[in-house]
Amino acid sequence: MAVNSEAQFVTFSLGEEIFAVPVEVVREILDHEEAFKIPHGPDYLLGLRDVRGQGVPVIDLRLRLGLSRTTKTPHTRILVLDVPVEQRMLALGLVADRVYEVVPFQPSQIEPAPDIGIRWKSDYIAGVVRRDGGFVVIIDLARLFSDSGTALAGVVASQRVA
Template sequence: MAVPDSEAQYVTFGLDDECFAVPVEVVREILDHQDAFRIPHGPDYLLGLRDVRGQGVPVIDLRLRLGMSRTTKTPHTRILVIDVKIADKALTLGLVADRVFEVTSFKHQSVESAPDIGVRWPSEYIAGVVRRETGFVVIIDLAKLFSPADAVSLVSADAGRTVAGSAVI
């Protein structure tokens, strides 16, 4: 059980007019947006692969995965490169965000449980909600965002591919 005054750090980012967060410890780095190498027959939210330091990383349109409209690239669009465990598989993914705000701390006692109604995306993806003066911050449960079948298709998307420079061989 968490100590009442203890805090956890999160990276906050925007999708549309909403503010979301993921634990800072899963974020490897934040990159400027670049178009991904398209993968045929992937799920609609899988934009393709991107070379991240010699590793082919599947890039996800997080807006589509959450049931929102497709991301429109702007000068503020970023990719959060995360390491997450899904269905007993360690995956590195790139999540496209409209913009990244900050790294911030939330006290454990200020994180409320996910509401069952009144949100545009399925609440099983929500680890918690934090109230701020400017609105709410929705903490995403990354392990629940993708099903075991999603994890298999994302692993197979970059399995066996070698990345050299910016070309996928």
């Protein structure tokens, strides 16, 4: 067992903030295209996108995290992810303002979400890493989408049928 086994993460930005997801959940990175709208979905569900014959729900991660809606630029990308959630694999497209690189982090670099003395919506944070004078927030995707409501669950159920 390697003591300092590093993990690889894909880094991306939402506004000025840098986030990361484990590289093993990233299926591919696509240019942004408008998604097929789904009526009555939560505001962060932009719709469906055909990814190699599979209907993949596209999520505006900025809205899911309580930030302002994404404004499309030439750098906007969609990270297509396969996220293990509650004994199934959930295919999702996350909209990112910009995707940067794959970076290795040592387990010793990853700090827990900060404790600010009160309860706050930090359960989606798997950890933070100090980098280049700032922080990279590692997102716990399973936690972020495990309680995502019936509209997204309906989309996931239709993925399994196809």
